[in-house]
Amino acid sequence: xxxxxxxxxxxxxxxxxxxxxxxxxxxxxxxxxxxxxxxxxxxxxxxxxxxxxxxxxxxxxxxxxxxxxxxxxxxxxxxxxxxxxxxxxxxxxxxxxxxxxxxxxxxxxxx
Amino acid sequence: xxxxxxxxxxxxxxxxxxxxxxxxxxxxxxxxxxxxxxxxxxxxxxxxxxxxxxxxxxxxxxxxxxxxxxxxxxxxxxxxxxxxxxxxxxxxxxxxxxxxxxxxxxxxxxxxxxxxxxxxxxxxxxxxxxxxxxxxxxxxxxxxxxxxxxxxxxxxxxxxxxxxxxxxxxxxxxxxxxxxxxxxxxxxxxxxxxxxxxxxxxxxxxxxxxxxxxxxxxxxxxxxxxxxxxxxxxxxxxxxxxxxxxxxxxxxxxxxxxxxxxxxxxxxxxxxxx
Numbered sequence: 001x002x003x004x005x006x007x008x009x010x011x012x013x014x015x016x017x018x019x020x021x022x023x024x025x026x027x028x029x030x031x032x033x034x035x036x037x038x039x040x041x042x043x044x045x046x047x048x049x050x051x052x053x054x055x056x057x058x059x060x061x062x063x064x065x066x067x068x069x070x071x072x073x074x075x076x077x078x079x080x081x082x083x084x085x086x087x088x089x090x091x092x093x094x095x096x097x098x099x100x101x102x103x104x105x106x107x108x109x110x111x
Numbered sequence: 112x113x114x115x116x117x118x119x120x121x122x123x124x125x126x127x128x129x130x131x132x133x134x135x136x137x138x139x140x141x142x143x144x145x146x147x148x149x150x151x152x153x154x155x156x157x158x159x160x161x162x163x164x165x166x167x168x169x170x171x172x173x174x175x176x177x178x179x180x181x182x183x184x185x186x187x188x189x190x191x192x193x194x195x196x197x198x199x200x201x202x203x204x205x206x207x208x209x210x211x212x213x214x215x216x217x218x219x220x221x222x223x224x225x226x227x228x229x230x231x232x233x234x235x236x237x238x239x240x241x242x243x244x245x246x247x248x249x250x251x252x253x254x255x256x257x258x259x260x261x262x263x264x265x266x267x268x269x270x271x272x273x274x275x276x277x278x279x280x281x282x283x284x285x286x287x288x289x290x291x292x293x294x295x296x297x298x299x300x301x302x303x304x305x306x307x308x309x310x311x312x313x314x315x316x317x318x319x320x321x322x323x324x325x326x327x328x329x330x331x332x333x334x335x336x337x338x339x340x341x342x343x344x345x346x347x348x349x350x351x352x353x354x355x356x357x358x359x360x361x362x363x364x365x366x367x368x369x370x371x372x373x374x375x376x377x378x379x380x381x382x383x384x385x
Contacts, residue, residue, distance in 0.1 A: 005145055005176075008150070009173060024173070025176060025177045057182035058233070
């Protein structure tokens with residue numbers, strides 16, 4: 001049976017401004033689905049833009065190339081990634097500088 | 112039977128590094144996965160923002176499987192194998208990250224927790240960071256027919272910018288996750304092998320024995336030192352609904368500075384007696 005594990009890498013802090021989730025080690029996994037669950041309507045003209053980042057050491061980060069479509073409404077969104085090495089995180093920006101978006105970010109990993 | 116059992120334990124390199132009581136409740140080697148270890152969270156109702164208990168535990172961070180991969184030397188691996196359980200704080204002074212495993216007990220008896228662990232701050236600064244981790248600890252959350260109690264031990268590594276390096280036990284306190292109520296283990300000073308740069312990590316052995324009948328601490332051992340804790344206990348709390356025979360085991364790490372701090376556990380064995 002293949003191992004799998006889902007980590008909730010953001011829940012407590014609303015997303016705002018320029019953000020990046022905490023580093024998460026994923027070296028054991030072959031594939032990942034990253035979910036963003038926006039719990040409340042973000043507000044008029046507020047947009048969440050997010051992209052996947054990888055890292056050789058958990059310290060310095062580089063864009064992996066996968067991006068979410070612009071998120072403007074409450075709902076569940078996802079991207080799929082593979083061949084990501086030992087670390088994953090989600091980086092992004094909330095376009096209205098004063099806005100806060102209540103969201104959960106999940107990394108669903110599988111061997 | 113005892114001789115046969117001892118021989119079998121000694122013949123298995125995974126188990127021979129432990130000294131279990133007669134019945135192994137669980138043995139988690141994190142090369143096999145997260146084994147039921149998950150993030151601590153406070154209680155809430157109706158929404159995540161409506162916190163009813165333990166507000167300090169609402170951001171305890173998800174545990175992960177780490178290969179201890181460093182920016183300078185790559186993967187170190189764990190004590191035995193490749194992966195260890197990793198608990199990581201945010202880069203914020205005072206932040207506490209905690210993971211736990213939730214089971215139940217079936218007999219009030221002596222219980223022993225053994226683990227191999229190491230801790231370090233994130234290596235981004237290229238400094239040793241020996242005063243960056245405030246504390247690491249091991250805890251139980253227990254409830255019998257009469258009361259709930261929170262025995263815990265911690266290694267207080269640094270505080271108020273100073274290196275402390277001593278063991279403490281949880282004597283009272285009501286704030287999960289173990290933010291108050293600490294007392295020193297008598298003669299509990301112990302400089303641990305911390306090594307010379309942030310990316311070199313040495314593993315440590317910990318053994319901690321308690322008694323579910325008397326609700327008392329019994330013994331603590333780390334590497335070459337052992338202490339009797341007889342007669343000491345965590346002041347019991349009232350029994351809570353829905354928790355009879357609760358047996359949660361937790362590991363945590365607390366940051367002393369605005370830097371991510373990591374606790375790694377290679378493997379853990381919890382045992383009890385007939």
